[in-house]
Amino acid sequence: MVSARFSPFELLLLKSRNQTDTAALLLLAWVMVSKGNVLPEDKHYLETLAAGFRHGHDLAPLIEIAGAQDMSAIQLAAEVLQKDWWNEQSFPFLRQAIGLATSNGQLAASNNHVLRFLADLLGVAPAAFAQLFQEVAGRALESPEDPSRADYWQSREHTRQQQSQREQAREREREREREQQYSRQRQRDEQAERQRREHEEHREREEHAYQRHSYRQGAGDRDERYRNDPPPPGDRSLRALHVLGLDAKATRSDIKKAYRRLAQTHHPDRFYSHGERRMATASQRFQRIKNAYEYLMQDARFV
């Protein structure tokens, strides 16, 4: 009855164990939502950030409030933050906000404005804020784009055209490569087939020779041993084994174990907080490990 007059965010703020943290989380959720498309990774990142706050309630209602663009709630949060956080702890908060805003590599114009608003709110000077942005995002803070100009749209469409052309060229290149690989594979198969045939003929001739010399028993033994020995791993499987830190004697379970261990240490999600570049290199490493694993898994020698 009394609570009906409070808005949802006011209720959350009153229930919160720490009002400033609740307000800061709402503003972070607002930064995330104003990006336009919210990725599941962003939500996950916000959840990990929320673990460091002392708010003591659920995150979902906050995201809902921010998603509805409830400006009165955002104003209230900004007022709380302005009152309690002037020049204190504002850098870690801005760091998190920048990390959220640039998590997919680029900074949307609306987010640029939002970040500048937050910097003004917390009394961070432009020079200090630009330096902070450089540190977190790994590049300079640009002035927000201006879609009220005709040349903004022209340049944008131009780059999009170039991008699509580049993509088409890449697609063509990939097609050509695949064809080359296919023909090379065919050549190799033919060669292997020829070799096998020659080998068999040779062996038959040898067997005939053995028969003639009545050494049948020993020859059969040798044949059996020869068949049980697995063929040595090819060049590419050897390289793949090296990627996983194994040698030619590795078994399937060794490969699985090594892959799990390496995937855990090189997973890009672990480098989320280390910045954009670290994450990109980690994802490259992870991709290489995964490719090696997948190649080895489909290799007949390890089945």
Added chain:
Amino acid sequence: MRDLYKRLGVEPTADDTTIGAAIDACDNSALKADAAAVLSVGARREAYDGLHGMLSELGRLRARLGLTHGAHWLGSVANDFSLAPDLAQSRHDELVAKLDAAVVGQARLTRWRRLLPWLIIAGFTLIAAGGFLAGRWLG
């Protein structure tokens, strides 16, 4: 970013014909060219409107928080989207006032609740006295 609607003198919700007329009537040739390029293409206008709404909200927020002269609020954005400072509407003060009202209401409620047993007893006594008097009068 400039506020093209404000500079053309139309509402942001205006339809295409109104905007087309306003563009035709515009004197400034540079503004005319930009407005024609941005507002007369559907997809561009949609994107522009998204950012326009965001900046309007930010301008209002800044006006209410006393940040209309912030160091990061510069250029044509500050020029077109700033509103007059409006410090009267503090949501935090509103919340405190609401909270005070709620506390006072609660206190009044508890006071009445404390009086409730006495009220019940008084009511019973009145009913009993009435019954007694009615019995005397009838009998």
